[in-house]
Amino acid sequence: MTLPDLDALRRAAKPGLVALPALGLAAGLGLWWGGQAGAASAVWMLATLPVLGALVVEIVTTLRRGETGLDIVAAVSMTAALVFGETLAAAVVALMYAGGQHLEDFASHRARREMTDLLSRVPRTALRHRDGGLEEVPLDAIAPGDRLMIRQGDIAPVDGSVAGGLALLDESALTGESLPVRRGSGEAVMSGSTNAGGAFDLMATRRAAESTYAGIVRLVEQAQASRAPMARMADRYAMGFLALTLTIAGVAWSVTGDPIRAVAVLVVATPCPLILAVPVALVAGLSRAAHQGVLIKGAKVLEVLGQVRGIVIDKTGTLTDGRPGLVAIERHDTLAEDEILRLAASLEQASKHPVAQAIVAEARGRGLGLGIPEGAVETPGEGVDGRVEGRAVVVGGPGFVARRLGLDAPEGGGSEPGSVTVSVAVDGQLAATLTLADALRAGTGDFLAALRRLGVERIVLATGDRRVVAEAVTEGLGFDAVRAELSPDQKVLVVVTERKVGPVMMIGDGVNDAPALAAADVGVAMGARGTAASAEAADVVLLVDRLDRILPGIEIARGARAIAMQSVMAGIGLSLAGMIAAALGHITPVQGALLQEAIDVAVILNALRALRIGPGRPEAGEAVARATDLRETGGGRMRR
Structure with a gap:
């Protein structure tokens, strides 16, 4: 049987491993109260053995992987309790250990919620237009240029653009933004977005395997499989903690001659919060960051990000922004600003130059109706001239437009650093100068x-x-x-x-x-x-x-790391205090098992606080709020 098969078998057996010691503990207590102490002890032993057996298999499996774990302490404590007749304590430890494993699984599942949601949303098929009808096809069959129908509630299966009409998209699973966004005809749609409005057509621009959402899914799977240095620290210190536990137990036994004190020490040390708190807190941080639109490729990265x-x-x-935007329009004749921009953008539709595309985008953003350019001729790197709605229009660099108008080229150093100046002429007259820049x-x-x-x-x-x-x-x-x-x-x-x-x-x-x-x-x-x-x-x-x-x-990375360390230090400190109290005879094995379980529950619940991080600190939250304000501040416009 392979290691993955063993992992699946253990996961399937976990509910039974919790039920057996729970039923055995209850049955044994009934027998004990009925005066049948011997039968009760036998029942408690039988209830412990399945958990101990599963734990031994777990330890052997991890050792075969070249890893060590603090689960060894749990096996030693259960074995010691059975050997010295503390069968009730052994049954309690078995129940608490199996229950603790279930609690850790629940906490990890809760911590991974946002990341798991991303994986569970992957669509399997899509509706493609073909020969006047619709056909349902697997994602692998979609090619760039295919026209897909995205129904209300459907998830966009590939990257593409709106092929007609208006799309209302819920991108919260990808970006953390709670409000739907509108995308008009020709605008880009990210795969993984949910259609929150009426059905629309999507023109595919990438194959499914190359699309945004497929990349996100791969990154999420990679993140879920990772382990942080802090998590590996638990493995490195596992044998040291076991040695310390055995030393305290051995000293208590040798000084007092009472083996029960050694059993109590071992029970208090089972299991250690170091193996519970760290992965839960860090996975919770990864999940919380994903909910904020920040995909972190693993727990190791989360740790370093916090430092x-x-x-x-x-x-x-x-x-x-990485693309030029219109900063100002300086008019030179009586034409209205919007009319100058409309005519210029209409002609610029004939050019693929980034500056031309920026002018067209600005006009469309203002809701201006663009005309169809006629006889457009582009001089590469200089400008375009042609006709729009019967009017002669020239758009380009100041020197290019001046030559077309038969004027002297303008003097001066040209644009300010990082900005671009574009002249517009209409019907043989200089109409305006447009200034574009890469905006901060x-x-x-x-x-x-x-x-x-x-x-x-x-x-x-x-x-x-x-x-x-x-x-x-x-x-x-x-x-x-x-x-x-x-x-x-x-x-x-x-x-x-x-x-x-x-x-x-x-x-x-x-x-x-x-x-x-x-x-x-x-x-x-x-x-x-x-x-x-x-x-x-x-x-x-x-x-x-x-x-x-x-x-x-x-902030999430720092908070998750701090919570993990806090849980570890508090848990280890309480465990050591309990071990010392047990060595001094103040705690019985049964009390030690109950105490350790309380510690484990406390550190796991504390680790789950990482799901509520960010922006949490008042000063950081205020800073984030200011930085996300859409108002332009401080640096104003940034030039390319």
């Missing part, structure tokens, strides 16, 4: 201040952009250092250098950030718009395109 002291941040697409994410100043309040000592900007742009971007934002004009390998060097203050986090979103993300103690990728390479290299993926979401992630 971060330095942060290196990429610029384009991370600190900024809203609340960036408060976000950086919040990081300081969370204990981050150094914040460094690392960008491949020109130094003049980087300095313009960071002016007044309080960065400790600005590193510009960096190649990917130079970003790695920055990350390594910053380790002088402690564990370093790198936040980025592009392919060029992947090496630095992998080199950092904790790499954070902007998963919503970031590249697959950055998400794969990172340790943490932000499922929503908001930089400030890392704040609750850090």
Whole structure:
């Protein structure tokens, strides 16, 4: 039988292992009260043996895996209690141990709730349009370009875009946002989103295995299978704790000559909170972070995230939106601002240039009706000219438009660092000058201040952009250092250098950030718009395109680690105190078993507090609230 088969068999047998000692304990107490002490002792022994046998199998299995565990203490205590005739204590220990295992399973299941919910929501099939009808197909059969019907309540099976009409989507399982969002025709839809409105058509842009939700599921499965250094610490100290327990028990027996005191010591030490509190608290932290839209790839990452002291941040697409946005329109004739923008955007539909797409997006965002461009001719890198609704329109760089109008090229240094200037001419007259820039994410100043309040000592900007742009971007934002004009390998060097203050986090979103993300103690990728390479290299993926979401992630990591340590220290302290009291004869074996179970229940319930973390501390919560405010603050607009 393989190890996975043994694991499944043990899980199936757990309810019976709880029922047997419970029934045996009750039956034995009935016999004892009826004056049949010998029969009661025999029943208690029989009730203990199945649990002890299962525990021995568990110990052998873990040893075959090269691991040791504190379950050995439980086996030793039950064996000692049976050998010295303390059958009632042995039955109580058996019941408490089996019940404790069930309690730990319940707590772990409760702690994994948000992560398990993500896995359970994976759709299996989809409705695809084909030959004028609908067919139900498995996800693997969906290809880019397929048109799918998403009914109310359905989960988007693949990444795509709205193929017509309006979609009302519930993205709470992915991002933690409770309010549904609207997506219009052509707008992107993340796989894993739930249709909260009427049915709509989705045009697939990726295969299921390559879509956002499939990647999230893989990351969740990876996180669930991980173990943190703190959790492995329990294994390292298992034999030491066993040696300490046996020493105290041996000294009590040798000094007093009473083996029952040794049994009481062993019983009080069964099992140790070290093996219960740590995994429950850390898994609860992973689950809580997932609920906030922060996917942490395992308990080890959670631990390190809670200890971060330095942060290196990429610029384009991370600190900024990563795409140009319209900042200002300076009119030069009598045409209304919206009319100038409408005509310019109508013509720019003929271009794939990022600046052209930004102008079109701005016009559509204002609800302007765009016309169809006619005779559009694009001069690559300079501009476009053509006709819109019978009017001659030219859109492009100031020099390009000036030449089309037969004017002298404008003098001066051009745009400010990081910004782009676009001229618009209508019917042979200069109509307006548009200024576009890569906008600073809203609340960036408060976000950086919040990081300081969370204990981050150094914040460094690392960008491949020109130094003049980087300095313009960071002016007044309080960065400790600005590193510009960096190649990917130079970003790695920055990350390594910053380790002088402690564990370093790198936040980025592009392919060029992947090496630095992998080199950092904790790499954070902007998963919503970031590249697959950055998400794969990172340790943490932000499922929503908001930089400030890392704040609750850090707070949850620190809180979960603190709760785990608190539970361990309190549990071990109480166990040691109980062992000393038992060695001095103040606690009987039965009382010791009941005391230890109370300790175990207390530390597990305390570990589950990690499910309620963040933003919990008043100052951190206030900082997060300010950083997530949609108002533009401090740094104003950031230029590319």
